[in-house]
Amino acid sequence: MRESHWEKNLFDLIRRTSTDLPMDVEAALRRALRMERLGGRPRWVLSTILRNVELARKKDAPLCQDTGTLRFYFRVPVGFDTNALVAVVRAAVSKATRCGYLRQNTVDPVFGCSFPTNIAHGSPVFDFQQGGRKSVDVRLVMNGGGCENVGGQYALPDCDLAAGRNLEGARRCILDSVWKAQGQGCAPGVLGVCIGGDRVTGHEHAKEQFLRKIGDSSSIRAVARLESRMMKEIGQMGIGPMGLGGRSTVLGVKIGSLSCLPASFFVSVSHMCWAFRRRGMVLGPEGGVHRWLY
Amino acid sequence: MKRLSYPFTASQIRDARLGEIVSLSGKVFTGRDRLHQFLAEGGRPPLDLRDGAMFHCGPVTAREGGAWAIRAAGPTTSSRQEPYMPSIIERLQIRVIIGKGGMGDGTRRACVKHGCIYVQAIGGAAVLLAGSIQSVVGVHFLREFGEAEALWELAVEDLRGIVTIDTRGRCLHENIRTVSRKALDRML
Structure with missing residues (x-):
């Protein structure tokens, strides 16, 4: 070698x-910007973010x-x-x-x-x-670290969330995780989710979802439907860029699954910031x- | 947009409205976990921080021709400083906190009582924010705390953020939390 x-x-x-944000992420940020009202706070936040993206590329700086x-x-x-x-x-x-x-x-x-x-x-x-x-x-x-800190893992069933061991249960966990994170994970970013696996492989597989492109969807039809439903519902919570209000809270929701033990049903949620x-x-x-x- | 300049006096910051974009000029100090813990435990600051702005930030730095250059300087999550912030505001009379994600009730109350605001900078916008830094005036605790955790004394021009906790104790983060909770409850 x-x-x-x-x-x-x-x-x-x-x-x-470190210095050059991928095109699919930047394009998603531009789409998010267009979704926000002209002159509003979320639009200011997103345009600041996009200026930073351009500047980092130009200056070759992190x-x-x-x-x-x-x-x-x-x-x-x-x-x-x-x-x-x-x-x-x-x-x-x-x-x-x-x-x-x-x-x-x-x-x-x-x-x-x-x-x-x-x-x-x-x-x-x-x-x-x-x-x-x-x-x-x-x-x-x-x-x-900011987005890493707001990730989490749920063991279903979860009585507080009324989350059972199925896709609907996973949906509830994802919504809960996004609400708890608010703007702390530097929204709008991407969620990597794994349904199943164990304590370790669940998070690993959730993070592997970050290798997927923003525009793709799961090859499993039911999971793909859940991904697009989550996008819509998370938007409706109104958390917005940096948690200061607005429509764009996530750029993508990527869900994978792993086999698990009959006794375990984990939903692992990993947050990625806009600086993806x-x-x-x-x-x-x-x-x-x-x-x-x- | 409101312009604020160092020293950030009580009368200057009282007019800063919740949700308003502010532009800071003059001097700011950076500090992270280790500095906050040190100060809250009664440690003596290496310089007078009164009427100053504490920027929750651990910059990426480089030495360029014998001088320090700040390459990237975005805000870090402020909530980690919640155990320390109220006593620091009271004892050292800090008037502006710059960070991300907002802070807890203790800090909010200290902001009301002692006259301080919280300014949310855009997390991750590190190059843009570094662009508003004119020069490094000084660095303290570099050896003790390391590069990211040191107290950097920075001359800034037009560093922008949004006021999310004001001197009346209003908190934008809390407002969004409440509104989004209602939306969440409708979906669960």
Whole structure:
């Protein structure tokens, strides 16, 4: 593995993810802006957000100062050396931190100390899967702390919400989660939801929904219907951009499902802010960029 | 839009209406979790914070030719400072809080009693907000708290936000919470 080649391209992935909001997200923000009344507060908030998006791209600066948890999803050929990939990603993350594309954003919860390069136990986060292809598919999602804090997990049935173990129960959990979050998760963003799984896989799968494009819908018809119903109903709550009132509270609701134990029925809800930083690239076996994703 | 400038006197901020866009100029101080805890526990501030604005923010910084440059500086969630904020407002006479997401009842009451407002900046709009920072006047507790948690003393021009808690104790976040609860109850 020619490490410098890989490191350079992975550094570029981090740089671009931090500074350049994907087109599908930006387009959704522009649609949200058009939905809000001219001269109103929500419209001011959204136009401020969009100006920030343009400025960050132009100045090559982080969109948001909270550069978030760095979650790398790798799809590699069978037998590929993933340890070598971990090493080059770490080098690229260190460099991106030194260059100011990432904040010194990693602290030790026991000792209170900060990790100056963002390399630590549990940072960055990796997900590896082997597949039949010859190329390496890598996607990076940056998930800030504000929206991470408002996520949650429900174990159904839930008496307070009158939520049973079905899609209607999941609907109630999602509405509740959005109401509780108000503007704290920097609305309007995207919800990643997993119905089923366990305590860990539920949240993991909820976050994997962030790899989907804003405009798509679930391949399961009943779930797709729930996704579009949630969009409409969440809009009706009037929480709006940054929770200051308005129609656009989410840009997308992405729901996945995993098998679960007969005794468990979890609904895991992960919130992503409007600064939905997700980029990806397909790399050849030598680390050259074949194409960008998103 | 109302223009406010440092020092933010009681009479200046009393006129700031709920929901109004304000533009702040002059000086602001940044502070996050560690600074707030330190100050609330009676720690001595390294400079006089009276009539100042406390910006809940941990910036991304860089050294450019020996001077500090702020690359990104958006607000962080303010509610984490709720246990500390009321006593800081009272003791150090802070007049403006800049943050996101609003704060609790203790802070709201302290705003009424001591004359302080809460200004919601746009979360995530870190480059735009950094653009309103003219220069870094000073930095304190850099070694102790680290870059993100340090107290940055910033000269700003036209830093904009929306007044969401005013000196009369009205709170926009609470209003939205109530309205959205009613809508939610209709759907459940």
